[in-house]
Amino acid sequence: MEHNLSGAARPIQRLRKMNTAAEGCTMRDAFGREINYMRLSVTDRCNLRCRYCMPIEGVPPTSHTDILRYEELLRVAQAAVSLGIDRFKVTGGEPLVRRGIVDFIRSLKALPGIKQVTLTTNGLLLPPLLDGLLDAGLDAVNISLDTRDNAQYQAITRSSHTADEVLHAVRLCAGRLPTKVNAVLLSETAAQLVPLARLAEELPVDVRFIERMPLGVTDIAAEPVHREVIGRLRAVWPDLAPVHERRGNGPARYFASSGLRGCIGLIEAVSHAFCASCNRVRLTSTGLLKPCLCYEQGTDLKPLLRGGADDAALRDAIEQAVRGKPAAHCFAERQAVTERKNMNQIGG
Template sequence: MRDTWGRTIDYLRISLTDRCNLRCRYCMPSDVPSVGHDEILRYEEILEICNAAVSLGINRFKVTGGEPLVRKGALSFISKLTALPGVCDVTLTTNGQLLNKALPVLCQAGVSSINISLDTLSASQYANLTGGGKLDVVLSALRQALTRPVRIKVNAVLLEETVSQILPLAELARDWPLDVRFIELMPIGCGRQMKGVPVGEAFSRLKQVWPDLSPCRHHGNGPAVYYGSTSLTGHIGFIGANTHQFCHSCNRLRLTSTGVLKPCLCYEQGISVRDIIRSGLPDRQERLRQAVTRAIMAKPEQHQFSDASRITEHKTMNQIGG
């Protein structure tokens, strides 16, 4: 389905929960309260919403959180989502702390790609950034994932304090067949209080090491721009939402764990579908279709991350869906 700006919207990011087993400072610090259990969509409700979305041409899904794997039954839900008629692609974003045990089921379900959040390869810095996370657990899961038939992507948020980690993280793509993606810090929630680094600086640093870095084919459903080198086994990607706006090609909606369809990360505006799906009305599937359509048509032409006064979204990233 096309929005009012002519963009094809075929991708939905689903937040299963706002809860997480880590406390990353730019996302979910310890003082952020969790949403009540009754406010969170049940899995069968999410599947109903996905059915409505598929009927409108949305056939690619990202499962995220918070940390999606902390929610009981997440693996069963993912298996049902990948089996839903009309779904062509399901991917997962995770911090990797619970990934090792989940890998067999994820691969059996047909998840095509797993994004692992990893901002530093310094164990002490990782623990500090994440509120006590164990780097060795993530790296163990990463190694295991590379033995499976699934594409692996490492997501690294570019922070002023982790500039020294740009090259070590990129070297993962030198040694292993994976994508390392450097992502600009979103000025949303707690990210407003931290200093980020533009993707251009990261690219310049890496170009000095790999002078032949050149654009290569697109990987996946998102906005990352990928580069390859004859010296790399994998690829390096950049997502520069702040400095390299890609709104003209935005293809997504977000579904929060509380049942709000968000047209754009920058704005508080959203369309709640929770009451529709819990109404018990026999025509609720058509009402859901109408709600998804309204969300698509409400997508703005572009975000305004460059002007803090025009950002109306004040929730933290875990509450919105990472």
């Protein structure tokens, strides 16, 4: 599973400093939206084969030589910071399968101008790395868990791992750093809605239910199960009500109850599009900077990184990608979606 790239397991050397001031810099797209958040994929590989993420046969792994080296990822991040992007989410695949990930996060967090570095993971490899990640300065973690039922977890992930292993990671993180549990809404896990939400009752964590986006090839049909979520949860926590505080960089709508230690979040990219306030771009592990998830278009930064381009050219390419950010996605019109890759290849 690991990317054994040259120098990846050793502390990363300091990059040459860009001759720009990130403080006070703001980058806006053609529609006036401030773009200050980048999802940074470090690998397309994963230790699970979730049914809604990839087909049963899996997908061919990208060659190690085509994956950006850590030094290249840091150079992109440094250029992005100089333009006003100061929040980064480290993703995969499963980012913790890549060797040297703790040192990479330490180096990313140390870049001048970066305000926040967070991580999305399935949690299975997290416990032995947690102390190192905290020492590296990780600001928050999102842990994916779609069910608390072990047999169902194994069926969804096509693995021998259990939900209990993920719950162990959640409990280790809770109280030590801001922690969110991400659950994809599936018709087959409808009975798990309340058990999953109870994690926000048991622990100081937010639980977020995510509407599945129509991307890639899977054997799970998209169903509008989101419509009944809040109603069902209010049957257990009657005072569940919207909160308007910002709890991270994403688009979730949050709800709180006096009976919960954390909040309940809904991310409904299809039915309640948040495009008007979208603040993000995505960098795939192969160097494609994508301004919108549902379109295949993007700006390939790898030729610049490996072709001797200077920092100004790299910044120009990032600005070009942001200028090309569309007004909205088209998930509600499946035939208009041009992105055919699975989420592990795009960056979860």
